Ligand SMILES: C=C1C[C@]23C[C@@]1(O)CC[C@H]2[C@@]12CCC[C@@](C)(C(=O)O1)[C@H]2[C@@H]3C(=O)O
Ligand SMILES: O=C(O)CCC(=O)C(=O)O
């Protein structure tokens with residue numbers, strides 16, 4: 001296999017998984033078919049009892065299928081086909097928009113990959129802010145469609161995120177006034193957001209590779225669209241009471257987006273909502289793509305446990321932090337970052 005610049009691999013060309021992408025079985029434990037399916041709650045986010053159903057799902061497992069979201073299938077299809085088009089561009093073109101050191105956006109490996117000795121079976125592109133500066137380099141003569149679709153998609157995702165966030169806060173016992181008052185939802189209009197497009201080519205030996213290593217997302221919440229087909233998303237679920245965990249498959253549903261609780265909502269809820277650990281496995285036949293939309297607080301806003309949720313006896317579990325500070329902590333500590341904010345052990 002010819003070597004490519006910057007250790008980039010064309011994953012569509014391999015008949016065997018190269019050593020660089022073979023993961024030790026300790027990381028892949030019970031991978032991938034052992035995962036049960038159909039165990040993630042489904043919630044109509046404008047339906048009856050939406051707040052209490054969302055609340056229950058966010059306590060455990062920390063993820064749910066959101067239906068009734070109102071995002072058009074046309075828009076979801078456009079995002080998916082543009083993601084496929086982007087990743088199928090020649091490598092030299094994609095490298096024009098590669099993620100620069102210290103920058104959050106661009107083409108290349110996501111930050112979590114630096115914590116693992118092996119490469120993941122995926123390509124990623126992170127979009128923060130105006131899509132034009134990337135699109136004009138990727139498609140010098142035909143970038144308008146990409147920009148229009150991504151902008152429309154981010155707007156729609158923000159609406160879904162805002163709705164879900166409101167339901168989450170209401171379910172925690174805050175009333176409408178408090179929800180607007182604490183700033184979280186009101187501030188969402190100026191929230192920080194990022195869109196991560198992921199591409200998982202079919203893999204000749206899926207049991208030896210991983211598409212996206214196990215992690216929690218750092219923001220408030222993530223809204224994920226995944227292409228129809230084999231699926232690959234799995235969430236870690238505690239088996240009722242036993243303390244044992246197992247991976248549960250979250251296959252694509254045509255009517256649903258997947259919502260994941262992130263670290264900062266775990267912190268905001270003083271530990272009530274579960275920042276769910278998840279990963280993406282790959283499969284032999286299907287080239288899967290996903291679009292993960294991350295919502296977090298605006299950069300300047302320190303997020304700490306909501307006063308009303310702080311137990312009088314226990315006090316707050318975490319100290320306040322901004323999203324950029326927290327991303328900095330994650331860069332050093334990865335999945336131990338939240339522990340570093342704990343006020344008592
Ligand atoms: C806003 C962000 C969330 C993210 C880090 C980032 O700055 C941009 C990429 C995002 C992503 C996507 C893949 C998984 C993840 C853990 C990673 O390494 O990069 C998330 C990050 C996150 O949630 O912290
Ligand atoms: O592709 C998926 O199903 C998961 C993606 C993901 O976890 C992420 O982008 O943070």
Ligand SMILES: [Fe+2]
Nearest residue numbers: 215216217278
């Ligand atoms: Fe994630």
